[in-house]
Amino acid sequence: MSQKGGSLDSLLVWIESFLSDGTQLQYEDLMEKKYLFNVLQQIDPRPLWSEPIDECLDQASQLHNASILYVQLLNCYAETLNQTVLLPMLDLNAYVNYEEDRAASQLEMHRLLMLFLGIAIQCKRKDEFIAAMETLPDEIQEDIMENYRTLAQHLVRLDAAEARTGGAGLRKCCNDRLDCFKKYSEAVEEKCYLETVVLHSQAAEESKPGSSPTPPSSQQSNPADVAALDSANQRAAQLAAQLEAKTAEAVKLNEKLRRQKDKVQRLKATAAKANAGSAQGVKMGALNEEIERLKDKISKFENMEKEVYTLRQRQTEFDFYKSRVQELRTENSQLVEDRQHFEELLSSSRRKEEDVIERLVECQMRCDELAGLREADAERSRQALEAAASAGGEQAVARIRELEAEVDRLRSTGSAGAAASGGPSASDDKQERWKFLEVKKELVQTRRELAKARKQAETDAQRAKRAEAQLETATKAGADREHELVGTRQSHEEHVRELERRIHELTNQIVLLKRKGSEAMKGLREAELAEMEVMFQSVQELTSQVSRLKNNNKILRQSCDKLKSEVYKIFTIEQENERLLAENRELRKTKAADSTAQDEWELVRKKNLQLEVENKKLRRIVESLKMTLVQIDPYNKMRYHYITSL
Structure with a gap:
C-alpha cells in the first residue's frame, strides 16, 4: 500500500522504466552516475541543459551535479510550466552524505524525484509518460499519483499569483531564492573541494614530507580540475602567508599586552600593599560575584533574544497564513x-x-x-x-x-x-x-x-x-x-x-x-479563529517577553552603574598606585643601602607576584565587562572610553 504523501521506492521503479537495457538501479548509481541527467534529457530534450561530470566519485563532483540538476529543474518549472515550487530547498550536504546518513539522503532524493514526476506529467509528452506509468503495477501507480498529489499542493502558478497580487513580487522572490541557492551550492562545493584538497595534502605530507599535495585520481584526469586545484593551493599558500603575518602581529600585540599587564600588576601590587590587601580582596570577591551574576544575566538575555527570533519566525508564518486567508477570500x-x-x-x-x-x-x-x-x-x-x-x-x-x-x-x-x-x-x-x-x-x-x-x-x-x-x-x-x-x-x-x-x-x-x-467560509472562520488564537498567544508571549526584557535591561543598567562606580574606584586606586610607586622608588633607594630589609623585601615581592596574578584576572574581567557593555549599549563605548587606558 502507498504511504501518505508517496514513497521513494515507487519513484525509483518509475525511473528504472526510462532505462533501455532493463537493468536494476542501485541508490549509489543515482548518486555516482549520470542517470538522472539522461532521464531529464528524455523528459525535456532542450539544448540548454549543461553537461554534467561523467563520473561522480567524490563529494565535490556530486555536489556540483546535484546543484546543476536542481537549478535546471526549477528553471524548467518557471520557464516551461510557469510555476514555482514551494518545497524546501535541496539540502546538498544531506544529499551527498548517503554513506553516513542514508535516511536524510533518501529524503532529499525523494524530493528531487518528485520534481521529475511533476515535469513528466505536465510536459507536452505527458500522454506518453502516463501510458508508460499505466504499465506498472497498480500499487506503484497509486503511490506515484500520491507523490504527484503531494507535489501539486506545493505548486503555484506564477501568472495566477501575479494576477491576484497585481505585480511580479512572487517571481522576484523565486529568482532571489534560486540565486541564494546557487550561492549556497557554490560555497558548499568550494568548501568540500578545499576540504578534499586539504585532506589529500595532509595525507601526502604525512606519507612524503616536503612533497606537494597530490590531488585525487578523479581530478588528475581533468585539466580544469588540476588548474582549479593549483589555484586553490596558491590561495591556501596566500592564506598561510596572511596567517603567519597575523600571527606575528598577534605576537607583538601579546608582548605589548604583557608589558601593560606587568605594569598593571606592579600597580596592583603596590595598591594591595598600600591598602593592606584585605579590604581589596573583599572588594574583588564581591566584584567577581557581581561579574558572575552579570554573565548569568547576559546568558539569559541571549536566550531571550533567541526566543524573540523564534517569535518573529512565528509572526512571519502568521503573515503567510494571513495572506492565504486573503487569497481564500478573493477566491470566495x-x-x-x-x-x-x-x-x-x-x-x-x-x-x-x-x-x-x-x-x-x-x-x-x-x-x-x-x-x-x-x-x-x-x-x-x-x-x-x-x-x-x-x-x-x-x-x-x-x-x-x-x-x-x-x-x-x-x-x-x-x-x-x-x-x-x-x-x-x-x-x-x-x-x-x-x-x-x-x-x-x-x-x-x-x-x-x-x-x-x-x-x-x-x-x-x-x-x-x-x-x-x-x-x-x-x-x-x-x-x-x-x-x-x-x-x-x-x-x-x-x-x-x-x-x-x-x-x-x-x-x-x-x-x-x-x-x-460554505466549506470555504467554514475553513476561513476556523483559520481566522486559529489565527486569532495564535496571534493572541503570540501577543501575550511577546508582551511577557518585552516586560522581561525591560526588567532585564533595567537590572543590566543598574549593574552597569555599579560597574562604573567600581571602575571609577579602580581608577582612583591606580592614581594612588602611581603616587605610591613614586614613593616606592624613593624607598628603593633607601632600601638598597639597607641589607637588613632584604628578607622583608622578598616577602613583598612574593605578595607582588600574587597581586600580579590577581591583576591579570581583574584585567580579563574588566575587558570582558567592557565588551559586554559595548554589546549591550554601543553608547557605552563612548562613555567608558577611558577603560582602554587600563
Whole structure:
C-alpha cells in the first residue's frame, strides 16, 4: 500500500522504466552516475541543459551535479510550466552524505524525484509518460499519483499569483531564492573541494614530507580540475602567508599586552600593599560575584533574544497564513460572482423560454385562423355546387332535346301529309304551323333558359375554381403553418430540454458552489479563529517577553552603574598606585643601602607576584565587562572610553 504523501521506492521503479537495457538501479548509481541527467534529457530534450561530470566519485563532483540538476529543474518549472515550487530547498550536504546518513539522503532524493514526476506529467509528452506509468503495477501507480498529489499542493502558478497580487513580487522572490541557492551550492562545493584538497595534502605530507599535495585520481584526469586545484593551493599558500603575518602581529600585540599587564600588576601590587590587601580582596570577591551574576544575566538575555527570533519566525508564518486567508477570500468572492453570473444566465434562459411560449401561442392562433378560413372556403364551394345543381341544367338540356325531336317529327308529319293528300287543307296547315310555332317558341325559350343556365353554371364553375384555388392556397398555407408549427414545436421542445438540462447543470453548480462557499467560509472562520488564537498567544508571549526584557535591561543598567562606580574606584586606586610607586622608588633607594630589609623585601615581592596574578584576572574581567557593555549599549563605548587606558 502507498504511504501518505508517496514513497521513494515507487519513484525509483518509475525511473528504472526510462532505462533501455532493463537493468536494476542501485541508490549509489543515482548518486555516482549520470542517470538522472539522461532521464531529464528524455523528459525535456532542450539544448540548454549543461553537461554534467561523467563520473561522480567524490563529494565535490556530486555536489556540483546535484546543484546543476536542481537549478535546471526549477528553471524548467518557471520557464516551461510557469510555476514555482514551494518545497524546501535541496539540502546538498544531506544529499551527498548517503554513506553516513542514508535516511536524510533518501529524503532529499525523494524530493528531487518528485520534481521529475511533476515535469513528466505536465510536459507536452505527458500522454506518453502516463501510458508508460499505466504499465506498472497498480500499487506503484497509486503511490506515484500520491507523490504527484503531494507535489501539486506545493505548486503555484506564477501568472495566477501575479494576477491576484497585481505585480511580479512572487517571481522576484523565486529568482532571489534560486540565486541564494546557487550561492549556497557554490560555497558548499568550494568548501568540500578545499576540504578534499586539504585532506589529500595532509595525507601526502604525512606519507612524503616536503612533497606537494597530490590531488585525487578523479581530478588528475581533468585539466580544469588540476588548474582549479593549483589555484586553490596558491590561495591556501596566500592564506598561510596572511596567517603567519597575523600571527606575528598577534605576537607583538601579546608582548605589548604583557608589558601593560606587568605594569598593571606592579600597580596592583603596590595598591594591595598600600591598602593592606584585605579590604581589596573583599572588594574583588564581591566584584567577581557581581561579574558572575552579570554573565548569568547576559546568558539569559541571549536566550531571550533567541526566543524573540523564534517569535518573529512565528509572526512571519502568521503573515503567510494571513495572506492565504486573503487569497481564500478573493477566491470566495470570485465564486460568488460566478454564482451571480449563472443566476443571470438562468433568468435570461427563463425569459427566452417565455418568449418562445408566446411565439407558440401566436402560431397556434394563426393556425386556428387559417383553419377557419379553410372551412369558410369549403362552405362557399359547397354552396356553389348546390347552386349549380339547383339551376337544372341537365333537365333543360333534356327538355331542349325533346322539343327538337318534336319539331323534327312535326316537320316530317307535315311533309308526309302533304304528299299523301296532294295538298294540305288550310285548317290543318294552320294548326300544324301554329303548333310548330309554339314548339319552336318553346324551343327558343328553352334554349335561352339553357344558355342562361349554362352561363350561370360557368359563373358558378369559375367561382368554384376560385374557391378551390383559395382552398388549395389556404390548404398549402395551413400545411406550411402546420409544418412550421411542428418544426417550431420540435425546436421549442429541444430548446426546452436544453434549457432544462442547462438549468439542472446550473442548479448543481450553484449547489456545489454554495457547498464550496460554505466549506470555504467554514475553513476561513476556523483559520481566522486559529489565527486569532495564535496571534493572541503570540501577543501575550511577546508582551511577557518585552516586560522581561525591560526588567532585564533595567537590572543590566543598574549593574552597569555599579560597574562604573567600581571602575571609577579602580581608577582612583591606580592614581594612588602611581603616587605610591613614586614613593616606592624613593624607598628603593633607601632600601638598597639597607641589607637588613632584604628578607622583608622578598616577602613583598612574593605578595607582588600574587597581586600580579590577581591583576591579570581583574584585567580579563574588566575587558570582558567592557565588551559586554559595548554589546549591550554601543553608547557605552563612548562613555567608558577611558577603560582602554587600563
